[in-house]
Amino acid sequence: MSESMQGLHRTHRCTEVSNANIGEKVTVMGWVQKRRNLGSLIFIDLRDRSGILQLVFDEPKVGSEGFAKAGTLRSEFVIAVEGTVQKRSAAVNENLKTGDIEVIAESIRILSESQTPPFQIEENSQTKDEIRLKYRYLDLRRPDIQRNLMLRSKVAYLMRDFMAKEGFLEIETPILCKSTPEGARDYLVPSRIHPGSFYALPQSPQLFKQLLMASGYDRYFQIAKCFRDEDLRADRQPEFTQADMELSFVDIDDVLDVNERLLKYIFKEAIGVDVELPLKRMPWQEAMDRFGSDKPDTRFGMELKDVSDIVKDCGFGVFTSALEQGGSVRGINAEGQGAMPRKKIDKLVEFAKGYGAKGLAYLSVQEDGSYKSSFAKFMTEEELKNLVAAMDGKPGDLLLFAADKNKIVWNVLGALRLEIAKELDLLDPNQYNFLWITEFPLLEWSDEENRYMAMHHPFTMPMEEDWDKIDTDPGAVRAKAYDIVLNGTELGGGSVRIHQSDIQEKMFEVLGFTKERAHEQFGFLLDAFSYGVPPHAGLAYGLDRLVMHMVHADSIRDVIAFPKVKDASDLMSNAPDIVDEKQLEELCIKVDEKEVEEKEAEEAAEK
Template sequence: MRTHFCGLIDEALTGQSVTLCGWTDVARNLGGVCFIDLRDHHGIVQVLVEPEQVEVFKVAASLGYEDVLQVEGVVRARHSVNDKLKSGQVEVVATKITILNKAEPLPFHAHENAGEETRLKYRYLDLRRPEMQRMMRTRTRLVAALRQWLDARDFQDIETPILTKATPEGARDFLVPARMHPGEFYALPQSPQLFKQILMVAGFDRYYQIARCFRDEALRADRQLEFTQLDMEFAFVAERDVQDTTEDMIRSVFREVMQVELAPEFPRLTWVEAMRRFGSDKPDLRNPLELVDVAELVKDSEFKVFTDWASNPEGRIAALRIPGGALLSRKQIDDLGAHAAKYGAKGLAYIKLGGNGEVTSPIAKFFAEAAFAALIKATGLQNGDLVFFGAGKYNTVSDFMGALRLKVGKDMKLVEDRWAPLWVTDFPMFEYDDEAQRYVALHHPFTAPAVDDIDDLRANARTAVSRGYDMVLNGNEIGGGSIRIHRPDMQSAVFELLGIGAEEAEAKFGFLLDALKYGAPPHGGIAFGIDRIAALMAGTESIRDVIAFPKTTTAQCLMTGAPSPIPDAQLAEVHVSVRPKEK
């Protein structure tokens, strides 16, 4: 039906006859002449319809937005060049226009800033927009570059099951009733974790998969119920083997897709250092602000909030200096306090040092002169600056001060325009869940501890360090992995520490424990979030913009109406009945 793509028409085709197909982006009837901007997935070309072509002109004059056309014509140089278009040096003089399909009036136009709900309901129209086409094409190039790099290095692309065993640890599983096994269920995989480990036991050495994963969890801008990850696993490796290989891969992919040169060696921070300096295990290094611990300097003050937490072994008192922050109004300071409260802050203390050195602070009166001077020195406070203080449990303070750091950096335009990758390593092995009264795995239950001695691990579980690592880019975790447990006795000990008894471990993970008995090699791996990397490359804050058909934050597909009720007869076939909602 066509000889060329609209967006690829250029000067090399001048004088040639072409046949194009696409959508009417804009149609302008100027009386003596008609102009049509014809669009396909490669871009736009201007079509000129002259009044001498009487029948063609009639068709052109009747066109509306998004009508589907076939245009035959001759390429010639434009009188007025449009440098914004790749085809802007030329135009196509139409000799025939065929309307292939007439579009009804649109719920929104491609050039309008429609709300996301409308865009998702009419996703097929949203995806026609050049900006969405650009972002989806970026994703395509990303995946192609990853596959090319991996295939050239002897990684095997192996598919793992989508219908698998429910092993809930962390997020909830999506369950699928097994029609041929009444009362039993499959689960959709949260990741191919166990299968890729078993592939290492099977001797495949280097595995990868562009894997679809499913987690029944709350959604936000960087999470979806179903998502895509690059899954990788290596046999006979230590941490640096995995990190150096995948770091080289990410550098290569950014070079090919974005023409961007990332750092020749990514910086490395331990989890402890990342939390201490930035209040986050995925710090954005483009933001120059850092936290400073000041518990020792305030423990003898008369401010009870500080003294209580300074003497608490689980407490933290952190300061954040804002250069030029003395210009912030009281309302702006209160707004920042409200933002911190969303992340657990009970309040923010502050010291403001005016341009003339005048101190404004609700806590200054609680300090002796020498102690106050030492505090100002430790925080680096200078004339014209402001410093915020947060006190509370260590992780809570890290969370809200880290969130405050990000907001202030963004609001005050302190974030540098660059790519800032890094590794965060040496994560805690466990977190203690006060509500459940047990340990939970910070990464997952199959991550190896830094110690090989089981008795040592049991005795020091609260402070145990794992062999886990994350790759972070511009404040986003884009990849997470670890060296895995390859000894069955160590895996059983970790299950025990997580409150998973021998009987439960056998029921849920018996196949893995069996596999580890038969010569499992040391192995490790990592999984990269394709959606997150694509969003960063495309310059959007939401992964929904690089997923063709995403769910809303309420876990719905507005276009298809999913999820939806299922007829009783169909439910009966899979031996399922629906309980009425509880009031």
């Protein structure tokens, strides 16, 4: 039966007890990790968020009632124990921070009993994710998850500390906002007071932080909740946390400077890693040409090589037809993998098809200098020799080629180099390669929409030297935009914003907005900009992604207390769920049951 802790006061967390406390009386509280009953002695491993402490129950010291209680303890019982700290009488446990001390119990209270948990509370649990997330309150007791969340808390504190010292003001922006186009789907919230009208949950505080600059606050910072109704991946969640900032009277270098110093401070203080400044910068076009990605992992080579000029007149139709249609032929060199079995190569071909490739051409340079290839018969010996030379190929190398539109070639080879790097164990988790990607295209063409879309958002400033191309060649206009990349992950991004009304209106025109529609959607921002607005720029980090890299987690779910699963549901609380009919009536909403059933049937068929 559970007891009260009245009259007790915890003096230490488990690992706060140390050699310095030997001979002292302490009161510790926590969960039973393990019980070992040796008859005359009972050993309990007590666990709290700080770690584990060994308790020893000896009947003469704790009394017969206390000893009997200790004998009833099971995993996850919550207890309070008073006792004296002493050197361990048995072997020292070097794996524990408290491995050379123990507490000799003098009294015990059972504060709460526990059922047998559905899985063991231990580090690096092999329990299925579905079970762990259903019982997330138990999963959160695991020491590795607790360390992750404690580090996340420390990172948030360090950010606030740094930003305050740099003159940033922490200001909250609204959660209930106006829905705006251009971007991912919004989560909508119906209004009871305004029937038929909806709020949107913010995808970011973008418009409000720009308004704060127009209002003269100069430097803004916020750790903000954001929401996007999009398909999930290992580094995405429908609700996530941004470390968001905006600065006035600045240009690109000012923003990058403060953020480089922020990253250096956080990594040193949180995990003891020295980040060397200044961070490298790479224009978007160079990143795509060399790595096939605008968030390249630069911890290894295997860079893309454009061999279009080498193969433009060859007899291999796959190459030449891609070039005739305005595409390119590019390759990567998997050094030392020339003996890769055909089965493995076929798997890589299938992998490439998943990224839009029609196929994958390969050429293996044998140890004797001969070639084994899927296309050698279509090319002369001289052409093959030139191709291998262009790829820096040598005996024992495997050359892989994609031929298609640039976008597809980049996607395929960018993903392929990462896949091969994982298989060859080339990715050192303790190496932190930061990189700024700059000079993004301002616009990208959407076949679906049949118009140009903003690559970042409609408020991004174009590079002044490219602005004269906006009417004749919009796709060639570069943006004053920048992303911060770490080991192949985009940690955050930002841009210098448009603060001149004529450029903003032209931007909306290029994006296909009429003046009326632009004012309908963004009128409050455009109106504010007619009252004198300073040049401003900003950046936002995905806090979850940042911490995920710092703790070497495979998924951001391991650094978020209560995450969602792939279909954006919460297995623990069963959200989203149906609501009472009365609530829907108040909101003037009627659910089309037939439509819901049809959609559920479609989703079930897809699975």
